[in-house]
Amino acid sequence: MSEWNSMNREIKKNQLRRQIVQTSVSNDESSEEIIKKARTKVRKKRLRIFLVVFGLLAAGGIGAFQYFSLYHYTNYGIVWSKELNEGSYEGYLDFGSNVLKYSRDGASYLDAQGKEVWIQSYEMKSPRAVVSGDYAAIADLQGNSIYIFDKAGKTGVATTVLPIVKATVSSHGVVAAILEDSAANYIYFFKQDGSALDVKIKALLGGDSGYPVDISLSPDGTQLMGAYAYLKNGTLNGRVAFHNFAEIGKSVPDRLVGGFDEPYDAALVAQVHFLDDTYSCAFADNSVSFYSTRNALSPELVKQIPIKEEIKSVFYSKKYVGLIVDNPEGENPYRLEVYRPDGKQVFSRVFQYQYTNADIDGEHVFLYNEDSCRVYNMSGRLKFSGTFDFPVTKIRNGRFPNTLIVTGPKNMKEIRLQIGGQYQ
Incomplete structure (x- = not known):
């Protein structure tokens, strides 16, 4: 009997233990469920907050786009102004995010607030500056010196x-120059330290290659594009030629990998330019041509655009090519056309503004003269038109979307555009 009672007590103890364990498990499951629901609630709340913030940012972005891109500004305020040493001023060029100022007696590199980063003196009768990436060169035309600079001097x-x-x-500092003597022209090459490379091209007007009119190096310095004039049946014709100085070009005689005569029958090519390491363009008196050297040994004419009207100006950046031509129809005497490096048109716009200079900086086209300016965005909208009470020789984008850097012979100013009109 005592054994039976003892067994009953053990059975009851085991039953009690199972009940306690089941209750504990149930409580743990309830706790996990509560925590899970709480986490889900927090996630939903965060998602709602994110969507609200995203919506506000999107609305703000659209508003900013309209404010900075669609409005026509006619007023401005001066943010800062700095007096510059005029010297024998010749010109300004965009150099990186700053400006290269050059004259007959020296050059200086000015930052975005007009401060001189470095100054270099020299003496030249006819200085002409060129820029590519991190390097600039100033050559004395009809002289015998070329100064080569990077952003440090x-x-x-x-x-x-x-x-x-x-x-x-x-953009690596290699310089190519056309040199002239009484019998022929030569293209010589120089390193960034000014020492000569063991490479040259001889050209004759009556020879196979023709007479070099203009040249352009690719940013990486391995390709040379040239505009040539040559005689054909007693008539002067244009030609575009490509030379490759990389390792792959050694397999080709004279490193001449491509020549284009047919597109310029009875036309002259005045200017050529590499936009990047792949795309380049050539400006003739009746067309603009877009080339690709994606295949290094076989350059390709991607597109040629005939121009019936007289070409007044050509200008370009890495991403765009701009033309201004006569407009024979309507009351507007000029037509502005902008293209991408592959020849696709970005926009065309007629105008009657009397400009003297045209530039592209970023996503803007600048037309300006000595005391006024027009700025177009890449939708062809007139963003700013205004006059200044100080002389102007160069205009570019400022530090912010609605500011411009306006430079003259004696000063540099940053101006902030102000709304004085409406949508165009």
């Missing part, structure tokens, strides 16, 4: 025996 000086006709620079 002078890297070298190239000295020539023959007079300099044209010069171009790559």
